Amino acid sequence: MRKRILCGILTLSIAATAPFSAFAATVRQFGDVNAMMMEYRPIMKLSAQGTIKGREDGNFGPTDPVKQLEALVMVQRFFGMENTAIATANLLTAETEKKFGGNVPAWGKGYLVTAVNQNLLDAGEYFPWHQGATRAWVARLLVRLLNKEQEAQSRMSATLSFADANLIPASLRGHIAIASDLGLIRGRENGCFDPNGIVTRGEMAIFLDRTERKMDQLPPGINEATFISGRDAILSVLGEGNLLSSLSLDTNARIFGAEKAVTLSDLNPQDKIRYIKDGDKVVYLEVVQGSGQSANVLRGEVIASLPEQGLLTLKDDTGKPFTYSLAASVSVMNLSGQKLSTSQVGPGSKAQLRLNNEGKIAEILLESVGQQGLQGTIIDINLTAKLLVLSDGANHYSSYYLGDSATVEYNGKRFASLEDLAKGDMVSVEVDGSYVVNKIILQKPKSTVTVKGTVSLISKDSRLVTIKGDDGQLYAFELPETTALQFSDGTSAAIENLYLQDAVTVQLESGAVKKLVIVRAGNTKGLTGKIASIDTSRRLLIVKDSRDRLQSYEIKDPVILDIEGNSNPTISNLGIDTSIEFELNTDNKITYIKSKNTIEGVVTRVDADRHLITLRDTTGAEKIYTVETNAEYQIFRRSGEDLDDVDVDDRVKARVSGDKITRIQVHTQLTGEIIDKTSERIYIKDMDDYERSYTVNSSLKLTVPNITKPSLSDVTVRQWAVVSYWGDEPYQIAVQTPVAGEVTGVDTGRDKLVIRQYDGSSRTVETASRFKVDKGGTTSYGLSVISVGDRIQAFADDQNRIMRAFVASKVSGKIDGINRTTKDIYIGTTVGYIIDSNTIITLNGVRKNFDDIQQKQSATIYYTSGYKAIEVTLSN
Incomplete structure (x- = not known):
């Protein structure tokens, strides 16, 4: 009884309050929060990130208790689930709401639905949303946020050292053990955990801040980088991919180091920082791992380099030169994280130098290389692949990547764009240390x-x-x-x-x-148009051209007729609105008519009873056609088709004889995985696991992303492709680039996913009507099985809607085998994880290749069926 009295605290009765406002614009200074409070930094952080906001009176209320529903909302907003919660509010049934205590405020309904979907709450549990959130219950919530529920369940019988361990509910012992071990929620100073104590707003800010440090990925709005230097409210940092970028500080930005407020000058090179931006300004910044280095950094242009003598001369922004000795173990790195030698730091290079305690150069960050010799004739420029190849005329070639903001100049003036450059142009280029072109100067264009x-x-x-x-x-x-x-x-x-x-x-x-x-007159050959009227008796033809202008022509007797599908054509076989190509003689009479009796359009109306169909052509014009009673119909994977099988919005090709349609081919597409290929054929397994083979030739076009004239040698097994058909005839195979990355948002109400792709960009995609997803060896329909944090590989149709998705499984451990021939790696299994051209490999955030993977290296692999790896994260 004595322990219970010492460890217990007074439970406060809380009146219902309004919801929090997420995504605050800037960090506020609250009247009741000061820098001396331990919750000061976490409150500033969550205020900047938008998870929590102050009261209307300008205070934060750090000691105010938090209701269970409020805590649930905080957690979901913290992890970017707010849009999903709002979209799913109407899915909370009356029966489910009753289980949650009834009378749930409108602003909280969607958060309950999403909490169940994200396994933060159990579907059938009683949830007194209006009651205060206890420390034990919040511990469970945070452990589930970190996806450690299974680990918590395995520790339900764990021995807890808290003085009031007997007060901890048996169902929450494992969660509290995990939360305590991770430092999310610590015990009180008196040795008690106080499981029934109500969490305050200030404590909730502290708990969420600690949880963020344990997450595999950062919450939305929080970014991470390595600090390089800072001056005049401008920071130079190494961000994603170890690329140098600049950040601008807001005048009221909060900067923290070692849990206390600091200034920009207190940051050191190589400090690991996390920051939050409002628009293009940083409003919050914290040091999460100090480098221990002093801020002795210089920046400027290299004007002399003597690596043999161990000397480097730098000119700063004022033009003043400085000469420094190179330390014995000097490190040189470019903006992409690639290690270089000191011989590559030549005159004209832009660099940052860090000096050690002896005043010698310990590190060189090469921002751009010198411009000597970086010129030549354009051999190839590929804007899709962003690649530039130059030749110096002596069989020496150099290749560069085109930067997203690369500019073109001619005689010091702005030139039009990269599109104006061509093979044969003489140019010079300015590049950074990773061989990315920032500027191209046109020295001499290729002659006309x-x-x-x-x-x-x-x-x-x-x-x-x-x-x-x-x-x-x-x-x-x-x-x-x-x-x-x-x-x-x-x-x-x-x-x-x-x-x-x-x-x-x-x-x-x-x-x-x-x-x-x-080289011929333009009024004799190759004229085109549509027949507006025809008088067979007087042999007169009125043609409408592409501008809807009408022109009358006399038809020569005899005339050469070439009418598709007709071996013995006559003038009477020509129909109104038929597209023709014709030639004239010197008397302006038609001597030749070629008719394509096939039209193409979109179905806007079908009247099967009266055999009528309405088509809209590419110009937007609509026309009603009569369909022959014995007309032929072709719809891929259908048999016994008739007009009832043709639907509105179908794309069709129709063969016309006179004013009647005799054949209709419906446009369809098949999506599948490429499972094999030969020199001429390609084998595809569709989404119904049916295998088909195709011969690639002049009538079946092959397209591959970023390749102008692809062949089957450009296709690899395990890629996905879309096969397009007119009726039963395939005419195109389009190899797809998968949408791949980490799921950051799931909106089941709108059938949408938000994916942070491996190039760093974020993409919102909508699912198609027959969307299927494979996860853990099970095929499902819909988004309910996909969770935030999943790695995913998805394939889209021609309208960019996701048709098929594969959620990766995850394995971690030390690599105990590498097959460099088949490009397989092994972790505790006799089956290798397959590495291909689409696999993303990183080490400490830097892109790597298969050859960089080493035996006994720690790795986390995300893989799909067949042990195909889509992401490999390495660590030393």
Whole structure:
């Protein structure tokens, strides 16, 4: 009884309060919170992050008790679940609400639903939301937030050293053991845990701050970096991928080091920091791991480098030179974290130097390399892959990445853009230490070139044309949409007017085709349009061109007719609205008509009883067609189709004879995994586990991301692809790049996921109607099995909706085997985890390759079915 009296505290009765306001704009200074309070820093932090906010009177109320529902809201806002909670508020049924104590405030309903979905609450447990949150209950909440419920269950019989251990509920002993071991909630000064004590707002801030330090990933809004230097409210830091970036401090920013408020000048190089921004300003910053180094950092331009003598001369911002000796173990690193040698720090380089206690250079951070020799002729520039290849003319080549903000200049003036550069241009480049181009200076553009010859090969779909020049050489050109095409009489032309054996003149500027002239009159060949009216008796044809202009022509007798699907065509086979291509003689009479009796459009209405269908073409115009009673229908994976199987919004190709449709092919897509390939064929298993094979040829186009003219050698097994069909005929196989990364948000109400991709960007994706997800060997439908923190690999349809997702399993341990031939790694199993080109490998936040993985190295592997690794995190 004595222990119970000493350890007990008075339980306060709390009136219902309004909800917290998440995502506060800035850090506030509360009237009842000061820097001497132990909860001062956590309150400032959670205020900046938006988890908690003060009262309307300007106070925070650090000693005010917290209700269970308020604590639940704090935890979910802290981890970025607020949008999901708001979206799921209508899913709280009356029966479930009754179990939760009834009369739950409207602002808290969604948080209860989300708490159950995220396993923070048990589905059937009694939850007195209006009662004070006890220390024991909050311990369980925080342990579950860290995904340590199973570990807590295994320690339910743990011996607790607290003086009031007999007061701790048996069902919470494991949670309190975990929370105590992790330092989330510590015992009182009197040796008691005080399990029934009500948590205050100030204590809740402290507990959440401690929990964050134990998380595998940072809560939304909190970022981590390595501090390099700071001056005039500007910080230089190494952020994600060890890339240098700058941060601007808000004038009222709170800075903390070792649990106390400090200034920018108190930060040391290599300090690990976490920070919160409001817009583009840092409003909160804390040191989470000090480096122990003194802030003896210089920055400037290298004007002399003598590595043999161990000397380096730096010019600071004022132009004053400084010469320093290199320490025996000097470390050189570029902005991507790559280790370099001192010989690579040449004149013109921008660098940061850290001096040791002897005044010698201990570390060099190379921001950019010197510009000597960084020029040449563009051999290749690929804007999709962001790659630039230069040649110095002596068979020496250098490759660079194009930075996202790279600029182009010509004679000191701003040049248009990267799109204006071309192969053959003479340029110089400015790059940083990781070979990323920041600026390109155009020294001399490639001269304008004229090529004359005849067309020997043409692909109108891909706009590629091969010219046999008058010099006997073959030239291949791509004709961008911006290329000016015209006939030699000055009239405008289109690529559809270009034919084999046409004589042409091609003008190139900066390596790109600016103009192509077809050496013939523009009013005789290659005219196109739609038939607006036809008079077979008087042999008159009225044609509507692409601008809806009408022109009347007389049809020569005889006329050459080429009508698709008709071996013995006559003029009567031509129908209204039929698309045609025709030629004229010198008397302006039609001598040749080619008719494509296939039209393409989107179905807007179907009347199967009257055999009518309405199609909308690419211009937006709609037309009603009669469908023949014996018309042919093709819908992939269907048999015995008829007009009832054609739906509104279907894309279709229809064959027209006169004014009637005789065949309809519906556009469909199949998604699947590439399971095998040969030199000509590709094998795909679809989402129903049905295997199909395809022969890639001129009628079945293959597309691969970032590759202009792909072949099957560019395709690898285990990639996913979308096969597009017109009816039963496949016409395209598009290899997909998966959406991969960490799940940071799940909105089951709106069928949306938020994924932090491995390139650092965040992407919100919507699921398709037949969305399937594989997790732990089980296939499910819907988002309910996906949780925040899951690693995921997903594949989208042509509307960027996720159709199939694979949630990775996780394994950790020391690598006890590596097969460098098959690229497998082993952790305590005879089955290897497969590493491929899509696997993300990191060590201390820096991207690595398969060859960097070492035996006995600690690793965490996220993998999908077949032991395919999508992420490998290494540690020393």
